[in-house]
Amino acid sequence: MSNGTMTDDLHAPVTTTLTGPLPRRSLAIVAGLIGLGAGAVVPTYLASDFVLRLGSEGLLLGLLALSVAFLMNQAGLVALGAASVYGGAGYLFAIGMSDWGLTPTAALGVAFLILLGYVAMLGALIVRTNPLAFMMLTLAAGEMISHAVLLEGLRDYTGGADGLVVRINGTVLGIDAIHFADPAKFWSLAWTVAVLVGLALWGVGRSRLGAVLRAIRENEERMRFSGFNTFLPRLTGYVLVNLVAAIAGFLHVLNAGFVSPESLGLSVSTNTLVAALIGGISGSLGPIFGGLLFSFAQDEFGARGLTQLLTGVAIVVFIVVFPQGVVGGLSGLSRRLGWRREGS
């Protein structure tokens, strides 16, 4: 990680930062910027609209996987409720425009604040629990939300099982709404957001917050006996990753133009977890790669009419062959072959 890649050691040293010789660091930054630009532009010239759409879906799943992986890696907590925030972002955005008469940007802001309040309250209740209870509580909260949108009394707002068509007029955060439906432009946007969020979470992982979260994961009692408040860092981490899930949800609804109960469903949360495990949870690159791989694999398996069967087989094979995820496994292999500095 310290030599410029976005993979991270599971137990990254507390004091290690982006160290190393200055030219090496500069090279890594230049290479990263070129990668960011090339990734945003080159596929739009080479790939069809269909492939770009699949890729964009993969990036959004990768963003969700990134949020789940960060919490697993840094705090040792597995969240199974990513979909409730992902889909909830879309619903709140749509309701803000259609029922509350807000402009798209204002609806986005209000939806973001409501989600912030929701995850902060939920987090305050559940981050103190043990990891298993935490996982079950995130699952329960997610299921409650996904069933709430189907309530007859809320049908006027949520559209019930039909979901909501989202008509966006004008601009969102200065971007013309029509661009979000363009596969090439949306790919570039999703790519840029995924890379920036990945870098941001990587930075948080290397920050003091990341070090404290890992130490709490390691030995919470010792942290309390060392004078640390172990609640606030975990709550902060939980809120942070849910904001990433919200960003993915906003991008999804802006691109798709509709939001449905499926976006809140358990399958989104489990797909997220699978994408994170396939790609590798110990860095930012793995979950995004996992999301892309999952998206393209699902399309391929679907074309053969054996989606669930082949997905199950693929998950088993990947996790057996790459227990640290594809990116984690390749990173370890490159270290063993001496392509990367030992301990980096």
Place this chain on the structure above:
Amino acid sequence: MLAIEKLSVSYGSVRALSDVDLEVRGDGLLHGIIGPNGAGKSTLLDAICGRRRPTSGRVRYCGEDITQRSISWRRRQGMARSFQRTSVFQNLTVLDQLKLVAQHLGDDQLDDVIEVMDLGGYLEQKAGRIAYGVQRRVDVALALIGRPRLLLMDEPGAGLSATETLRLFGHVRDLVRERGIAAVVVEHDVDAVFACCGMVTVLDLGRHLATGTPEAIRADHRVIAAYLGTAA
């Protein structure tokens, strides 16, 4: 420094501590707690540091009633503890974990702690990969960071040889004396307690049996009958 008043702790229907009174002065002396298995020694330490809420009674620290205060609050006020079963960060290097805690507690004299606990040769190693005896020193070092005013140690000699135990006690005794702080040590090794502690309290069946100098405790008939027997 520390005053325990009528402290009782129950585990369900079992009363582990009954109306225990104890006073610990901050005069640079180690205060040893001894007693047979099940006497309530570790429970007493847990109640003092906030790990277990007392059923009744009070814990006063520097004159303040801290019975309801959190563990982390007590630590930030200078009450530190080490554990019977070593509690370190197994996957962090020794230096990383010491620095993490030192930064949080604003202690810029980490080198002193490293020197006192003789950890200079292990700083870059992950704690889970060093010998158990060294891990115990890391555990104590974590408690020493932030210049605590009261040090609570639960069987620091557990898992160590008699020589290692005496060496560790010697380290702690010197440190407590140099800094003029208070330390409460629960320990099974009676010889180490009598050799290094300036004051000794004996518990038996959850009750306070006696408190005094090592000499007085050795000569106390109740203590001999209940615990020491011919060991003294």
